[in-house]
Amino acid sequence: MTKKNMTRKEIAAMAGVSVSVVSRALNNSGYVAADKKARILRLAEDNGYVPHPVAMSLQQQRTGQVLFFCKDLHNSFNIDLYYSMVNAARERGYMALINANVTFEDIRGMMVDGIILQNEFFVRKYAESYGKTYHLPAVGVSYGNLETLPASIPVVEWDLGAGMEQAIHYLQDRGHTRIAYAAPYNFESSNARSIAWKNQMGPVLGNRLERYYLDTSTDSPDGLMIADYEDPKEWKNEEIYHSKGRKAIELFLERQLNATAIIAFNDEFAMGMMQTLHSCGIRVPEELSIISFDGSYRSTTSAPSLVSIGPDYRQCGEMVVNTLLDRVEGKRIHYFARVRGYLREGDSVRALR
Numbered sequence: 001m002t003k004k005n006m007t008r009k010e011i012a013a014m015a016g017v018s019v020s021v022v023s024r025a026l027n028n029s030g031y032v033a034a035d036k037k038a039r040i041l042r043l044a045e046d047n048g049y050v051p052h053p054v055a056m057s058l059q060q061q062r063t064g065q066v067l068f069f070c071k072d073l074h075n076s077f078n079i080d081l082y083y084s085m086v087n088a089a090r091e092r093g094y095m096a097l098i099n100a101n102v103t104f105e106d107i108r109g110m111m112v113d114g115i116i117l118q119n120e121f122f123v124r125k126y127a128e129s130y131g132k133t134y135h136l137p138a139v140g141v142s143y144g145n146l147e148t149l150p151a152s153i154p155v156v157e158w159d160l161g162a163g164m165e166q167a168i169h170y171l172q173d174r175g176h177t178r179i180a181y182a183a184p185y186n187f188e189s190s191n192a193r194s195i196a197w198k199n200q201m202g203p204v205l206g207n208r209l210e211r212y213y214l215d216t217s218t219d220s221p222d223g224l225m226i227a228d229y230e231d232p233k234e235w236k237n238e239e240i241y242h243s244k245g246r247k248a249i250e251l252f253l254e255r256q257l258n259a260t261a262i263i264a265f266n267d268e269f270a271m272g273m274m275q276t277l278h279s280c281g282i283r284v285p286e287e288l289s290i291i292s293f294d295g296s297y298r299s300t301t302s303a304p305s306l307v308s309i310g311p312d313y314r315q316c317g318e319m320v321v322n323t324l325l326d327r328v329e330g331k332r333i334h335y336f337a338r339v340r341g342y343l344r345e346g347d348s349v350r351a352l353r
Contacts, residue, residue, distance in 0.1 A: 006047040014047075015040050066324055067112040068098040069122060074240055075268055076298040077310070078118065081141070084317025085116065092325050104130040114138060114324045120147035120155075127153055139324040141316075144192040154327070154335040156319045158311045160293065163341040164196035164263070167291050167309055170343060171261045175352030176289065177204060180259040182214040182248035182269060184241065193293070197263065212259060214251045216244040241265065245272020253280065260352065264292035267299045270306055274348070285350035295344040304347035311339045 012022045017036060025032045025040040026049075032040070043049075068085055070078050082098050089096040097112065104126060107115060114137040117123045123140035127150035131138065142149065144159035171179055181197040183189070187210050194213075202209050245264065249272075252262065264270035270292035274284050284290055284304060292299065295310020316339045326333045 006044070006049040008049075011040060011043050011047070011049060014043050063111045063113050064093065065095045065097055065112045066114045066116060066321070066328075067107070067110065068096060068116045068118070069107070070098055070118045071100050071122075072118070073098075073100045074242075075266065075294075076296040077266060077268075077294040080294075080296045080313050081317060084313040085321050086317075087314070088318040088321035089325075092321070094321075094325060096321065107136065112136070113328045116320055116324060117141065117153070119143060120145050120149060123147070123149055123153050123155060137324060137327045139320055139327070141320060146190045146192070146195075151335065154323050154333055154337075156316060156323065157336070157338045158316065158341060159192070159338065160341075161192035161196040163293055163309045164193045165200060166341060166343060167263050167293070168197070168200045170307070171263075171289065171291060171349065174289075174349060176261040178212070178257075178259045178261075179204075180212040180214055180252065180257055180262045182216065182245065182252075182262055182273065183265045184216050184244050184269070186215050186217045187213050193265065211255055212257060214248040214262070216247040216251070241268035242272040245269040245274075246276045249273050249276040249280070259288075261289035261291065261349065264290060267292050267294040267296045267306060267308055270308070270348075271298065271302055274302060274304075274306075285348050289349040291349055295342065299344060299346065302348075306344075307346040307349045308344050309341050310344060311341055315339050 008019050008022045008026070012019045015022065015036065017040070021032055021036065022040055025037045026044060066089060068082055070082070072078055082096065085096040094113070107130070115126075117126055117138055117140040120140065120142050123138075123142070124147055126138060131153065138153050140149070140153055140155040142155040142157035144157060144161045149155060168179060179201060181194070181201075183191070183194055185191050185194055187194075197213075198209060201212065205212055245268070248262070248264075248269070252259075262273065264273055270290055274290060277284055277288060282288055291307045291309075293309050295308045299306035299308040319337050319339060323333050323337065
């Protein structure tokens with residue numbers, strides 16, 4: 001027969017103390033006389049006491065778990081960011097969970113202490129809907145986009161508008177002047193990367209600017225990005241950036257552009273671009289230079305390796321997780337923080353001078 005788990009009540013009876021004393025001893029919280037604590041711990045060990053996680057969470061009003069609400073697991077950036085969250089949460093005695101098959105409605109039934117929202121869109125949607133009545137602590141990740149963010153939810157931002165300026169200056173320093181941009185948003189988009197590219201390249205390309213903007217938004221069946229969906233039922237659909245990269249190169253070749261470099265929306269996008277260029281016999285970087293965003297692990301595995309701008313993942317994960325857990329634990333927090341972007345050198349850009 002399998003021996004049933006020993007309960008705290010049974011340990012209390014054996015030790016001749018109250019259940020609350022046993023709880024303080026086992027949780028190492030509150031005063032218990034040294035001799036009593038030693039006897040309780042010995043009895044628990046000798047009798048194979050195993051704490052029940054659900055019962056403990058009810059007692060402590062904590063689950064020791066936080067959730068990364070992420071709808072885009074095909075994007076290596078989110079996976080790298082998640083691993084940094086896992087490590088940061090572990091340092092605080094928590095687990096970081098990830099699940100792309102959820103809606104805000106589903107979160108009500110999950111045992112988590114807080115939620116990390118993937119981007120500005122989800123920060124706004126959460127605050128407008130479930131955040132009004134379901135007061136689960138939340139923190140968001142922001143990318144410098146022109147969203148009206150609620151003051152009630154703290155955010156950690158990596159400014160991708162500044163990242164685009166960094167990418168363009170890097171290319172210009174190496175002699176590139178005609179620089180195209182490949183994106184999953186249309187030309188009128190208010191995405192931070194698009195705005196910064198148009199501001200920087202408008203004076204150079206003039207009335208040809210839109211031709212050098214490689215818009216792949218219509219590559220989706222309905223022409224929309226995930227962030228454009230207002231109906232939460234549609235959030236289950238993921239953008240496959242790799243295929244959009246292939247579409248961008250098709251547009252580039254159809255338009256016969258004379259750009260010497262293309263900035264890709266992110267690393268997955270760039271991978272699709274480089275594979276398509278290779279199949280067309282166009283060499284990177286000898287005939288066309290590529291630079292992208294995210295600085296993910298995937299950027300180091302391509303051939304040639306990508307020049308890519310990304311955040312310090314460890315710093316970003318720590319800031320997001322610590323902000324959330326400080327809020328969970330009732331500590332004072334800053335509602336806005338910013339992480340820097342760093343350029344990861346690679347072999348995908350050719351110096352023209």
